[in-house]
Amino acid sequence: MRGQYKNKRDKNEADIFAELRAHGLSVYAMDQPADALVGYRGRSYLVEVKMPLGKLTQPQETFVEGWRGDYTILRSVEDATAFAKSVRKCT
Numbered sequence: 172m173r174g175q176y177k178n179k180r181d182k183n184e185a186d187i188f189a190e191l192r193a194h195g196l197s198v199y200a201m202d203q204p205a206d207a208l209v210g211y212r213g214r215s216y217l218v219e220v221k222m223p224l225g226k227l228t229q230p231q232e233t234f235v236e237g238w239r240g241d242y243t244i245l246r247s248v249e250d251a252t253a254f255a256k257s258v259r260k261c262t
Contacts, residue, residue, distance in 0.1 A: 181206075184220045187251040191218075194255035204234045205242060211258050216241045218254075223247065 184206060188198045197210040198218075205217040217238075219231065223246050227235065235242050245251050 181220045181222050181225065183222060183247065186248050187220050187245050190248045190251040191255050194252070194259060196255055196258060204231070204238070209258075214258070216243055216258065219244045221246050 188200070188207065191198050191209060195211065199208045199210075200206065201208055205219045207218045207220070209216045209218045217240065219227070219242065221227070221244055225246070227244075243254055245254060
């Protein structure tokens with residue numbers, strides 16, 4: 172559960188998700204442990220969307236500390252473009 176942040180979505184999320192999809196990535200919106208599960212050619216990535224000055228919540232920080240997989244924070248459409256290009260290049 173998101174606690175005080177329950178159901179609150181960052182204002183830039185729709186644009187960031189649209190940019191990822193425009194690059195051919197699958198985007199599945201979630202609430203926990205990140206905002207989205209992003210997939211491309213059999214690989215999966217956890218993506219958290221934050222506003223430019225947004226910070227991780229305490230539960231998110233705790234999750235990231237123990238997570239041994241990919242967890243990417245995107246703050247802008249430009250971040251999303253760079254992430255998508257990197258994912259496409261690595262597969």
